Amino acid sequence: MAVAVETPTGSARRDRSATRPASPRRRSRLGRLGVNLVLLAVSVTYVLPLLWMALASVSNLNTFRLKWPDTFTLDNFDAILNVDTTYRPMLNSLLLCGFGTLITVVVSILAAYPLSRYRSRLRRPFLYTILFSTGLPITAVMIPVYSMFVQVNLIDSMPGTTLFLAASALPFGIWLMKNFMDGVPIVLEEAARIDGANAMQVLWRVVLPLMRPGVTVVTIFTFIGMWGNFFVPFILLLSPEKLPASVSVFTFLSAHDQTQYGQLSAFSLLYSLPVVMLYLLLSRKLGGGFALGGALKG
Amino acid sequence: MTALAQAPRGTDGHRRSRGVPVPVRGLLRGLPLLPAVVLLVVFLAGPIAYCVYYAFTDMQLTGASGTHFTGLDNFTRAFGDSDFLNSVRLTLVFVIGSAVVGQNTLGLALAVLMEKASKPVRSLTNGVVIAAWVLPEVVAGYLMYAFFYDQGSLNSLLAALHLPRQNWLYTLPILAVCLANVWRGTAFSMMVFSAALNDVPRELVEAAEMDGAGPWQRLWRVTLPVIRRSILTNLMLITLQTLSVFGLIYTMTRGGPGNKSETLPVFMYQQAFQNSLIGYGTAIALVLLVVGALFSAVYIRLLRLEDE
Known part of the structure; x- marks a missing residue:
């Protein structure tokens, strides 16, 4: 910049600049x-x-x-590629996170619509509550959740854990989804309304197709978060055959102490691969900080 | 599912909505919120209410028969418990050291430097820093365990540089987990700051440069004041995230050796499940929750919803 400013001025000045160290x-x-x-x-x-x-x-x-x-x-991979070590934990992770993400995304879409489209006295308090709960440390709720699950017999239940995972991802999901939905112009909707479509038809046929990138962001973010979640399944699931990959990395580390680091690394690599791929997909599609920026700006 | 039930009624909804009294219409419009409200009440508000109640009881893991209301016992016990005070201290060290100082400063430094770096270097840095962040928590914990282990990469590196080596996980476990959390979490701050720096008006920085401000002055006097809200928001968010870190520490040290890296979440887990003191563990959870709630409240004050 400084150079560009100097060019139009006289030669005397240029000389002086040349003598500078x-x-x-x-x-x-x-x-x-x-x-x-x-x-x-x-x-x-x-x-x-x-x-x-x-x-x-x-x-x-x-x-x-x-x-x-x-x-x-490839011995390490050979050693771990069997049902007990790899396939079952991965499948469990997929079930927990897949269904959990599905619930979070569908419920967030439904909740985001009235929050984005209708004005009501309850809207602001509700949004503040949602935003407030995105910040609450989920770690701290796990002990009461455990006692509660014991009382209603949901401990060691995959559906129960899935529902809890979905609920804990919900505040952030609703918040993101509402922000993306705000970006869809309401004019298009009014046209459909005049043609006689009801709110749900408008939501699924008009609004959703227009915010597909937003839905993708929420889906991938939610899935990555759940895939890496260790504490929730660690507390709520007990039977070895129900444990997801996050917990089995941990049990692997404590069980084969000091010995099988090659195998554990191979397993960690396989377990990390899906989220790394998903993240690459996300950043390729939407450009690095975009998703996060949308989340923070409100 | 509730939303689907609404569909048949909605087919002639447009005509009918005029005839429907206002409060009913408001309820109908709010109906899609129902599944979210049910899930949040059952799985988040419920446990929090539970947490508040059980924090004042002596509930134990073995049989719920002997649960009594004990008033403030758990809390007076906690504040007289040297292990609890130790974990409060360690949590402060962990949050301030790894989040407020570590991630925040390193994230800002990386974002500022990356603006000036050449493109391949920028992409490389961006890629590896984010890779550490995307990895599942337990994998990050395992990698950091291996890195700081007595025979691990860090000590080989130090030996190669002729620097004194240490058994990091035994002598300085809290430093090891702090550094691990910086390694894992800095990407978040880096992305927040990169986005914020992108929004700083060019003319402002250029004007300062014309007036003869050096790079440091431009950063301190122009850039940082402009992005101060992002800095505050980021500080709140990373504090909240760091406050609830469990998997990383538990994988690396399990709070040990002894209780030298036992932050509040780890302490809470051990009291509740290893010492079977659910009531006491819940009281600690409540302390954590209250601290988290305070930070969360400050955070939403900072964000401020748009005015209608």
Whole structure:
């Protein structure tokens, strides 16, 4: 910028700028080099643990050290690709998170419509309550939820856990969905109304198709959150055959203490893959900070 | 499901709505909210009410027969319990160290630097930082456990640089879990700040530059004041997230060795399920909930809903 300002002025000035110890351009180039180096250093520290996991999963060494494997092997994957270790926990995760996400998304869409379209005295208090509950630490409710589930016999029940997961994701889901729905112009709806469509028809046929990106964001966000959730299934599910992958990573770590890090890394890799893919899909589709920006701006 | 039940009535709803008295129409319009309200009341409001009630009882895991109302006993016990006070202290260290200072500062620094970096470096940094964030919590905990382990990557790295090594998970477990939380959570702050910096008007920064402000002055005097609301919002959100971190710490250290990394969520879990003191655990949960509620209230004050 500074350079651009100087060009139209006389040669005397240009001479003076040339005698300065470091011209702004060179200084900014040096600055950029420094910035790049700092960011590269940060990236390296960030990547080390990830690199270790990737190497450990295909290594024969079974060590905590970050070390290039002597031979690359798929033994670790062979050892874990069976029903008990991988397939069942993954299927359980898929059931819990799939149905949980479905419930959250459908219920949020329904709830978002009146919140976005109708004016009422109850609207603001309701929205404030929703926003307030997005911030509540779910961890803290888990012990009362456990006592409650014991009393109504829902402990160790997959549907019960699914419903709880759905309910705990609901405040954020409703909030996001309402913001996306606000972006759909009401004019289009009025045309459909004049043609005699009722509110639900308008919602499913007119509004939803127009906010497909928003629904995608909420779906993927909700699913990623549930897929990684450890505490809820850890507390509410007991039988080993019902546990999702998040809990089995943990039991794997405590059961095979000190020994099977290659296998555990292989399993962690497989377990992380779906959410990483979903996130890539999301950012490819909508551009990095977009989803989050929408969530925070209100 | 309730919404579907409404559909047949709605076929002639447009004509009828004029004849329907206003309060009834209001109810009909609110009907789609019903499933959400039911789920939230049963699974969130219910447990919170339960939490408030059981925090004042001596409920135990073994048999509900002996549950008595004990007033403030759990709380007086907590504030006289050195383990509880220890976990309050550790929670403060964890929240301030890893969220307020760690994630917030590093996230801001990364966002500012990334604006100036060349494109490949920016994409790389963005990618790896977000990758750590997208990973499931337990996997992040496992990776950090391996990283800080006595024979792990960090110590190999330190040895290679001729720096003193440590058995991090034993000597400084709270530092290890703080750093782990910074590693895992910074992406959130980074994305919030990148979005905020994007909205800072260019002319403002350029005008400051013309007036001879250096990069630091521009940051302190121009950019930061402009994005201060994003900073506050971000601080509230990451505080709330960090307050309820359980899986990461539990995977790495289980609160140990001893109780040297036992933050409130871990302490609460151990009292309730390992010592079978559900009532006491619930009282601790209530403390956590109240602190969370306070931060949440400040957060919604900051956001302020648009005026109608």
